[in-house]
Amino acid sequence: MVPALRYALLLAVALYFVILFNILSRRRLNLRYSLLWIISGFIMLVIGVFPEIMTFLTRLIGIKEPANGLFALVCFCLIIILMSITAIVTTLNEKCTRLVQTVALLEKRIRELEGQPVRPEEAEAFEKTGC
Amino acid sequence: MKVLIIIPAYNEQESIENVVLSVREHAPFADCLVVNDCSTDSTKKILRRLGASYLDLAYNLGIGGCVQGGYAFASENGYDIAVQFDGDGQHDASCIEKLIEPILSGACDYAIGSRFLDGAGPGFRSTGSRRLGIKLLSALIYAFTGVSIRDVTSGFRAANRRVIELFSREYAQDYPEPEAIVAAAMKGFKIAEVPVVMHERSGGKSSINAFRSLYYIVKVSLAIILRRFYSKGAN
Numbered sequence: 500m501v502p503a504l505r506y507a508l509l510l511a512v513a514l515y516f517v518i519l520f521n522i523l524s525r526r527r528l529n530l531r532y533s534l535l536w537i538i539s540g541f542i543m544l545v546i547g548v549f550p551e552i553m554t555f556l557t558r559l560i561g562i563k564e565p566a567n568g569l570f571a572l573v574c575f576c577l578i579i580i581l582m583s584i585t586a587i588v589t590t591l592n593e594k595c596t597r598l599v600q601t602v603a604l605l606e607k608r609i610r611e612l613e614g615q616p617v618r619p620e621e622a623e624a625f626e627k628t629g630c
Numbered sequence: 631m632k633v634l635i636i637i638p639a640y641n642e643q644e645s646i647e648n649v650v651l652s653v654r655e656h657a658p659f660a661d662c663l664v665v666n667d668c669s670t671d672s673t674k675k676i677l678r679r680l681g682a683s684y685l686d687l688a689y690n691l692g693i694g695g696c697v698q699g700g701y702a703f704a705s706e707n708g709y710d711i712a713v714q715f716d717g718d719g720q721h722d723a724s725c726i727e728k729l730i731e732p733i734l735s736g737a738c739d740y741a742i743g744s745r746f747l748d749g750a751g752p753g754f755r756s757t758g759s760r761r762l763g764i765k766l767l768s769a770l771i772y773a774f775t776g777v778s779i780r781d782v783t784s785g786f787r788a789a790n791r792r793v794i795e796l797f798s799r800e801y802a803q804d805y806p807e808p809e810a811i812v813a814a815a816m817k818g819f820k821i822a823e824v825p826v827v828m829h830e831r832s833g834g835k836s837s838i839n840a841f842r843s844l845y846y847i848v849k850v851s852l853a854i855i856l857r858r859f860y861s862k863g864a865n
Contacts, residue, residue, distance in 0.1 A: 595689070596691055596695045596698070596803070599687050599688050599689050599691055599695065599699075600687070600691075600695065600698060600699040600702050601702075602688055603665075603685040603686055603687050603688065603699055604685065604699070604702060604703055604706065606685075606686055607683075607684070607685050607686070607703075
């Protein structure tokens with residue numbers, strides 16, 4: 500890996516962590532969902548500090564340029580994060596469906612309770628006791 | 631025996647009145663619940679005028695979530711049998727009694743109203759290409775569950791208490807009919823097919839057009855295969 504690429508990577512990773520922790524500290528990102536981002540950033544940091552790892556790995560799988568290996572790795576991290584987002588959306592979707600159904604059941608009950616005429620004996624009891 | 635007729639309805643202003651009236655006429659022993667899937671036309675107005683019992687969904691959930699809402703209602707209010715009956719006028723209310731018969735006698739847990747069985751009478755049998763798709767799914771379900779059902783996409787079905795409980799917990803969201811059969815079969819429920827008459831829809835538009843058919847087949851096939859593996863993992 501050429502030094503320029505290495506420094507650029509380190510700089511990018513530093514910026515990445517600043518933004519990430521900024522979002523985290525303002526509680527705009529759930530810590531649970533941020534784990535993948537933190538792990539991906541950490542991998543990039545390790546590669547920036549020890550570029551030999553990337554050189555070794557890319558040679559191992561037959562990629563000539565470590566830069567291309569880095570590119571593939573970033574793609575892989577993104578795919579994993581996207582998949583986890585799809586999984587999160589699926590869960591949210593299910594919860595939303597449940598919620599809509601539950602609200603509909605409650606709405607029907609309220610509608611019927613409000614629409615029901617008061618039974619005479621209830622009205623009488625109300626007049627006598629006031630409750 | 632408490633029986634609930636669940637009628638999913640999405641923009642069915644042309645047909646919903648006749649459907650509700652004919653269900654009331656032919657199945658006076660049952661309660662009728664229309665699930666209004668956030669219709670944008672006057673479906674809700676018509677339901678109010680008819681004094682029909684209905685659920686009003688806040689968002690459009692699609693047929694799966696819509697029907698599941700009905701099953702949740704059946705489960706919460708202690709119904710013994712729930713019948714699914716389309717709001718577009720495709721189904722014939724005079725067949726409801728025949729459909730719940732095998733459930734009442736305990737012959738099966740889940741009864742599917744079928745257009746294709748002998749004794750189904752004249753009536754509408756769908757177009758050629760759709761029939762081919764249905765045959766394919768039917769064969770797939772047979773291969774993966776050993777349950778032989780010919781009209782796997784039929785939305786005219788009846789479920790007993792235990793199947794109601796299952797469906798109110800989990801039900802497929804889009805194109806749920808074939809998947810529901812697989813889900814019930816995987817839990818070991820007995821499924822039977824009952825010949826019924828169906829008509830061409832009297833109003834509105836089918837939710838399935840030519841372009842979506844391929845998606846339908848691929849998605850449902852995948853779902854059937856995945857379910858087989860889920861249940862293997864769970865055992």
